[in-house]
Amino acid sequence: MNNKGIGIFDSGLGGLTVAKEIMNLLPNEKIFYLGDTARTPYGTKTKETIIRFSKENTSFLLKKNVKIIVVACNTASALALKELKHEFPIDIIGVIEAGARAAVEATQNNRVGVIGTRGTINSGAYVDAIHKYGPKVRVSGKAAPLLVPLVEEGWLSGPETESILKKYLAEFGPKKIDTLVLGCTHYPLLKPMIKKLMPKVTIIDSAREMAKTVQALLEARDLTARRNNRGKSEFFVTDTPDTFNKVGRMFMKKDMVMARKVTL
Numbered sequence: 001m002n003n004k005g006i007g008i009f010d011s012g013l014g015g016l017t018v019a020k021e022i023m024n025l026l027p028n029e030k031i032f033y034l035g036d037t038a039r040t041p042y043g044t045k046t047k048e049t050i051i052r053f054s055k056e057n058t059s060f061l062l063k064k065n066v067k068i069i070v071v072a073c074n075t076a077s078a079l080a081l082k083e084l085k086h087e088f089p090i091d092i093i094g095v096i097e098a099g100a101r102a103a104v105e106a107t108q109n110n111r112v113g114v115i116g117t118r119g120t121i122n123s124g125a126y127v128d129a130i131h132k133y134g135p136k137v138r139v140s141g142k143a144a145p146l147l148v149p150l151v152e153e154g155w156l157s158g159p160e161t162e163s164i165l166k167k168y169l170a171e172f173g174p175k176k177i178d179t180l181v182l183g184c185t186h187y188p189l190l191k192p193m194i195k196k197l198m199p200k201v202t203i204i205d206s207a208r209e210m211a212k213t214v215q216a217l218l219e220a221r222d223l224t225a226r227r228n229n230r231g232k233s234e235f236f237v238t239d240t241p242d243t244f245n246k247v248g249r250m251f252m253k254k255d256m257v258m259a260r261k262v263t264l
């Protein structure tokens, strides 16, 4: 059981930020990563659609005989996690809880900002999760839909990205937040620029927090891998792997393994 893999799914390649953090923190673990590139983006789709896609992704990973499933996509975690937990008899963890808990621990003035896709922000999932740990925290959410395509184009720096980010982040000015949650798979890649624009704000990288949660869960269940399985990690996509493999290198650097196309 311990040497079974960890299943991770995302709407596409953004979840590689989560896979990378898990691989860094748990170098012995074997990863099965599914990027639903044929149906990305999830951030603009309805709850019913996201639930259906997420169930199909989970069923695929279960066939790989994994020991836990990580929903790396914030939108799928926000809209489908409850249904997945209800339907599948395996530990399934979403990315929202970890980021929310870290934000509550970090804030000094009880004012937290969250950026994410429209689906994630409109769902109110971060607000609910943050209030679970810190009922007095004031949460301001802001959908930042233009950031995903910018990251996918590799525009991680430069004046165009900076001016769009500035515009989104300016809305937090009057709210006086001291903590900002990066509530989307792609945003950790913009962390250097966000830090530069908000030097006094604590940035919560939900990908990193997620890796810590996975580690804690595996330890609690005594499921941590006993020997090095890393070489056997596998990546799957639902559309042509060309772009995934190219942009994936930007996310993963030397850890990138070529993805294969699968049908769900």
Ligand code: DGL
Pocket (backbone or CB within 6 Å): 010, 011, 012, 014, 015, 040, 041, 042, 043, 044, 072, 073, 074, 075, 076, 117, 120, 148, 183, 184, 185, 186
């Ligand atoms: N993976 C999505 C998320 O974290 C972002 C990309 C998409 O909209 O599919 O919300």
